[in-house]
Amino acid sequence: MGSPNCLRTMIEVRFRKQLPGLALDIAFTAAARGITALYGRNGSGKTSIIRAIAGSLRPDQGRIVAGDRLFFDSQSGVDMPIHERRVGYVFQDSRLFPHLTVRSNLMYGYKRSSGARRFGFQMAVDLLGIGHLLQRRPHNLSGGERQRVAIGRALLSQPSLLLMDEPLSSLDPPRKSELLPYIEGLRDEFGLPILYISHAFNEVVRLADQLVVVDGGKVLRSGSVFEIASEPELSPLIGRFEAGSVIECIVAQHDDDVALSTLAFVGGQLRVPRVDLDVGASVRVRIRSRDVALSLSRPMDISITNRLPGKLLSLTEREGPYVDVAVDIGGVTLRSLITRDSAARLGLEPGLQVWALIKTVAFDSRSVGFMRRARPPSSVIE
Amino acid sequence: MSMFALSALEIEALSLSLRVALLASAGCLLPAIGIAWVLSRTRVPGKMVINVLVHAPLVLPPVVIGYLLLLGFGIRGPIGGWLHDTFGLRLVFTSAGAVLAAAVMAFPLMVRAVRLSLDAVDQGLEFAARSLGATRIDAFLTVTLPLMLPGVLAGLIMAFAASLGEFGATITFASNVEGQTRTLPLAIYTATQVPDGDAAALRLVIIAITLSLLALALSEAIEQWARRTVYGP
Numbered sequence: 001m002g003s004p005n006c007l008r009t010m011i012e013v014r015f016r017k018q019l020p021g022l023a024l025d026i027a028f029t030a031a032a033r034g035i036t037a038l039y040g041r042n043g044s045g046k047t048s049i050i051r052a053i054a055g056s057l058r059p060d061q062g063r064i065v066a067g068d069r070l071f072f073d074s075q076s077g078v079d080m081p082i083h084e085r086r087v088g089y090v091f092q093d094s095r096l097f098p099h100l101t102v103r104s105n106l107m108y109g110y111k112r113s114s115g116a117r118r119f120g121f122q123m124a125v126d127l128l129g130i131g132h133l134l135q136r137r138p139h140n141l142s143g144g145e146r147q148r149v150a151i152g153r154a155l156l157s158q159p160s161l162l163l164m165d166e167p168l169s170s171l172d173p174p175r176k177s178e179l180l181p182y183i184e185g186l187r188d189e190f191g192l193p194i195l196y197i198s199h200a201f202n203e204v205v206r207l208a209d210q211l212v213v214v215d216g217g218k219v220l221r222s223g224s225v226f227e228i229a230s231e232p233e234l235s236p237l238i239g240r241f242e243a244g245s246v247i248e249c250i251v252a253q254h255d256d257d258v259a260l261s262t263l264a265f266v267g268g269q270l271r272v273p274r275v276d277l278d279v280g281a282s283v284r285v286r287i288r289s290r291d292v293a294l295s296l297s298r299p300m301d302i303s304i305t306n307r308l309p310g311k312l313l314s315l316t317e318r319e320g321p322y323v324d325v326a327v328d329i330g331g332v333t334l335r336s337l338i339t340r341d342s343a344a345r346l347g348l349e350p351g352l353q354v355w356a357l358i359k360t361v362a363f364d365s366r367s368v369g370f371m372r373r374a375r376p377p378s379s380v381i382e
Numbered sequence: 383m384s385m386f387a388l389s390a391l392e393i394e395a396l397s398l399s400l401r402v403a404l405l406a407s408a409g410c411l412l413p414a415i416g417i418a419w420v421l422s423r424t425r426v427p428g429k430m431v432i433n434v435l436v437h438a439p440l441v442l443p444p445v446v447i448g449y450l451l452l453l454g455f456g457i458r459g460p461i462g463g464w465l466h467d468t469f470g471l472r473l474v475f476t477s478a479g480a481v482l483a484a485a486v487m488a489f490p491l492m493v494r495a496v497r498l499s500l501d502a503v504d505q506g507l508e509f510a511a512r513s514l515g516a517t518r519i520d521a522f523l524t525v526t527l528p529l530m531l532p533g534v535l536a537g538l539i540m541a542f543a544a545s546l547g548e549f550g551a552t553i554t555f556a557s558n559v560e561g562q563t564r565t566l567p568l569a570i571y572t573a574t575q576v577p578d579g580d581a582a583a584l585r586l587v588i589i590a591i592t593l594s595l596l597a598l599a600l601s602e603a604i605e606q607w608a609r610r611t612v613y614g615p
Binding site: 098 | 507509510511512514515528529611613
C-alpha cells in the first residue's frame with residue numbers, strides 16, 4: 001500500500017454542524033481500502049457523519065473529500081448534489097423500494113450509473129447469494145435477505161465509497177452471523193473503501209481495519225483497530241467487560257478428535273474451539289480482558305490450556321475493585337482485568353515476568369473473525 | 383317508451399354530468415399533486431395561506447364560492463374579462479364554467495387525499511433513490527409517485543364523485559342552462575320547480591344514486607387494485 005493511487009483515494013472528513021442538542025465537530029481521514037468503523041454510543045453523531053458524506057446533511061462549515069472528488073467545501077462553496085456523489089448507502093432499515101421487485105431494486109442504481117461498471121449484476125447476485133430472490137417483492141424477504149439485497153443495490157450503483165449504517169442492528173443474532181461473512185467478503189474481494197457505523201464492539205473488531213471513536217459529536221480517537229481496541233482509556237466507552245485485545249493469527253492446525261484448533265500469532269499459540277477455516281487462513285481474535293487471568297509462575301495442574309509467558313507493561317486503576325493490566329506477549333499487548341486485591345496479593349508491578357491464562361471456552365464465534373486477505377494486516381492500515 | 387329507457391333530456395343531463403365531472407377531476411390532478419407536494423414537503427413562507435385558500439371550498443357555503451367565481455371569472459371580472467378579451471372564452475353560462483365550479487369545489491378533497499398519500503411515503507426511500515444516482519425529479523417520478531398512486535386514484539374518484547353532485551357553486555356561477563350547465567343535480571332541482579315534475583325528479587334521483595354508488599364501488603376496487611400493484615399481493 002501507500003502507492004500514490006491509494007493516497008489519492010483517501011477519504012477526508014472535516015466539518016462542523018450545529019444540530020438540535022448536539023454540536024458536531026468532526027475531523028478524521030479514512031483509508032482508501034478496507035473497512036473504517038465509526039464506533040460510538042447511540043446519539044453520538046455517527047449517522048450524521050455519514051449523512052454529511054452522502055449529502056443529506058449540510059455542514060455549517062468544513063470540507064469533505066473522497067479521493068480526488070470534492071463533495072463539500074464551505075470555503076469555495078462546493079456542495080455536490082446527492083446523486084452525483086455516487087456513494088453506496090446501506091441503511092439500517094434496508095429501504096428497499098416496496099413497489100419494485102428485487103431485480104428492479106438491484107437495477108435502480110445500476111441503470112443510473114455511467115462509465116466503466118466495476119460491479120456486474122451477476123457478480124453481485126452471486127456474491128450475496130440472492131439469485132433465487134430476484135422475482136420477489138421486498139416485503140416477502142426476511143430481514144437478512146433484505147439487507148443482502150440492499151448491499152447489492154448499493155454496490156451495483158458503482159459507488160466509489162460504501163457507507164453502511166448499522167446494517168446488522170435490525171437483525172437477530174443468527175441473522176447477524178449469517179450476514180457477517182458477506183460483509184467480510186466485500187471487504188476482502190474489492191478495494192472498495194467502506195465506512196461502517198456500529199455500536200457493537202465485537203462487530204467492529206471483527207470487520208474493521210481502522211477505527212474512529214465518536215462521542216458527543218466529536219472524534220475521540222482514530223487509528224488502527226489493533227491499537228485502539230486495547231487502549232485502556234477507551235474502556236469506559238466500550239464497556240468495562242467488553243474491552244480487550246485484538247490479535248491477528250494464522251490457523252496453524254486442527255485437532256478434529258478433540259474439536260479444537262490451534263492459532264499461531266507472533267507471541268505464541270492459542271487453542272480455541274474448532275474454527276471452520278483452512279489451515280493457513282488469517283483470523284482475527286478478540287480476547288476480552290475479563291477472560292484473561294494472571295499467574296506469577298507457569299501453572300501446571302490447571303485446566304486452562306492457553307498459558308502465555310509475558311512481561312507486565314502497566315497497571316491501570318479502574319472504577320470499583322478492578323485493575324487493568326497490560327502484558328507484553330512477544331510484541332503483542334494483551335490486557336487482563338483483575339481485582340486490585342489480587343494485584344496486591346501477587347505484588348504485580350511493571351517489568352515483572354507473568355503468565356497470561358485464557359480458557360479455551362472463552363472464545364466463541366463472535367470473537368473469532370475470518371479474514372481472507374493475503375497481505376499482512378499491518379501494511380493495510382495506513 | 384319503456385319505464386327503464388332514459389329520455390333524451392335525461393341522457394343529456396347524465397352525459398353532461400359525466401363530462402363535467404371527468405374534466406373537473408382530471409383538471410384538478412396535476413395542480414393537486416403540486417399543491418400537496420408544497421404542503422407536505424416544503425417549508426415555503428405562506429404555506430398557511432395556501433392551505434386555507436385550498437380548503438376554503440370545504441367550509442364556505444357553495445353559493446359563496448359561486449359568487450366569488452362570478453366576481454373573478456365573470457365577463458367583467460379581472461380574470462374572466464381577460465380570458466374573454468384574449469381568447470374569446472366565456473365561462474359564465476357555459477359548460478366550461480360548470481367544469482371550473484366543480485373543479486374548485488372538488489380540489490380540496492383531491493389535495494387532501496394526495497397529501498395523505500404523500501405524507502405516508504417514507505422520505506428515506508427518496509433519499510435512498512438519490513443516493514443511487516437519481517435526481518430529485520427522477521426520484522419523485524420513479525419512487526414517490528408510484529407509492530402515492532393508490533391515494534392519487536382515490537382522490538381522483540372522490541373528486542369525480544363530488545363533481546357529479548356539485549350544485550350551489552355551479553348554479554350561482556355558471557347558471558342553469560339546458561345542455562350547457564344543467565347537470566343532474568340542477569336537472570333535479572329544475573324538475574322540482576315545475577308542476578307535475580315529481581315523477582321526472584324521482585327518475586333523475588334514481589339515476590344520481592345509481593351513479594354515485596357505482597363511483598363508490600369503482601373507487602374501492604381501483605384503490606385495492608392499485609395497492610396490490612404497488613405493494614405486491
